[in-house]
Ligand SMILES: *[C@@H]1O[C@H](CO)[C@@H](O)[C@H](O)[C@H]1NC(C)=O
Ligand SMILES: *[C@@H]1O[C@H](CO)[C@@H](O)[C@H](O)[C@H]1NC(C)=O
Ligand SMILES: *[C@@H]1O[C@H](CO)[C@@H](O)[C@H](O)[C@H]1NC(C)=O
Ligand SMILES: *[C@@H]1O[C@H](CO)[C@@H](O)[C@H](O)[C@H]1NC(C)=O
Ligand SMILES: *[C@@H]1O[C@H](CO)[C@@H](O)[C@H](O)[C@H]1NC(C)=O
């Protein structure tokens with residue numbers, strides 16, 4: 001395991017709001033405070049990523065951004081110019097105030113691990129350093145309450161269901177005092193598609209949703225594979241173009257393309273997501289070697305890992321409980337020297353096979 005992640009869903013903007021730390025509902029008041037205390041293990045880098053339901057990663061706090069420990073206030077944006085911004089010094093109670101572009105979103109906290117037996121303990125200790133609390137906010141309630149009602153009475157067939165939800169979630173956009181937050185094109189296209197301002201969806205009679213869905217899917221699948229969207233690395237690897245991942249503006253094709261393989265992907269200053277495009281099967285008596293021509297460079301707080309998933313996108317179970325390997329896994333060159341322990345920078349291999357690795361492969 002290379003990084004542990006935990007997720008909180010938050011809702012701000014109401015006189016009665018909710019923070020949902022994984023499953024449990026805490027009643028709350030209208031704005032969210034969250035506290036980052038000094039990490040118990042300062043050598044374990046962490047990231048706190050703020051992402052909206054539509055997938056925009058509008059802010060990242062943590063080791064990479066040299067975030068100060070302390071209390072942060074998360075409150076709905078009041079103007080289009082402060083949406084998604086962090087402002088220090090506006091209130092002495094807080095390190096900074098964060099102006100959220102939606103009343104609903106995710107706080108994704110990730111901790112880089114050292115790949116050792118005590119990882120879970122380390123994560124639990126670091127988790128204690130994060131807390132959220134909701135406090136009173138002045139002003140009119142904004143947006144729907146975060147509860148089952150958001151999903152209630154949506155009894156249409158599948159695609160209409162999604163459109164209905166889009167309409168309801170539209171209400172989580174704070175009404176700013178200048179430009180509206182979604183781009184004008186988005187507003188007019190949603191309105192053409194039947195998504196009303198009152199949170200309701202009415203299918204335009206001329207639209208065959210099943211056909212529209214097929215066309216949209218086909219167009220996004222094509223786009224996902226196109227060089228418009230991906231940068232061609234080499235040997236069958238590609239990567240979404242940096243400007244097309246993490247934040248999307250009115251580029252809904254890129255938004256959908258990323259959501260297909262990595263919903264809640266971060267901006268490129270935080271993470272890179274190279275993808276191997278060719279599909280391959282691995283027989284019980286077959287092996288792959290994944291060859292690195294040299295060691296991927298990492299900064300003090302950076303890491304990389306390779307994780308094996310099956311066609312259902314689940315981790316592949318194995319008797320040696322090895323799911324992922326990377327810079328912290330004591331990988332060695334064929335001469336036995338540590339890849340990340342020497343100045344050498346030759347090629348090294350990762351062996352992928354169903355049977356146990358031979359004893360001259362490390363880590364043991
Ligand atoms: C700072 O925020 C707290 C909590 O919302 C509030 O009680 C306090 O009045 C604010 N202080 C200033 C100077 O605005
Ligand atoms: C769902 O429908 C029922 C029955 O029509 C109605 O009483 C209720 O208010 C509706 N709930 C929502 C969230 O629309
Ligand atoms: C979308 O299109 C791809 C490629 O044509 C196809 O494999 C996939 O099943 C489609 N997905 C849905 C949900 O229809
Ligand atoms: C996607 O690509 C396929 C194969 O090249 C093509 O038949 C199809 O028309 C394309 N779909 C769209 C929406 O462009
Ligand atoms: C990437 O480049 C290689 C060689 O330059 C080429 O063979 C391959 O088709 C390209 N891949 C894509 C997705 O365009």
Ligand SMILES: *[C@@H]1O[C@H](CO)[C@@H](O)[C@H](O)[C@H]1NC(C)=O
Pocket residue numbers: 283284285
């Ligand atoms: C690999 O396994 C398949 C059946 O799973 C078998 O037919 C084949 O002979 C095996 N190949 C070798 C080289 O052992």
Ligand SMILES: *[C@@H]1O[C@H](CO)[C@@H](O)[C@H](O)[C@H]1NC(C)=O
Pocket residue numbers: 114115116328329330363
């Ligand atoms: C890497 O080696 C160090 C030193 O021998 C050891 O403490 C650590 O547990 C090893 N890590 C892994 C992932 O094997």
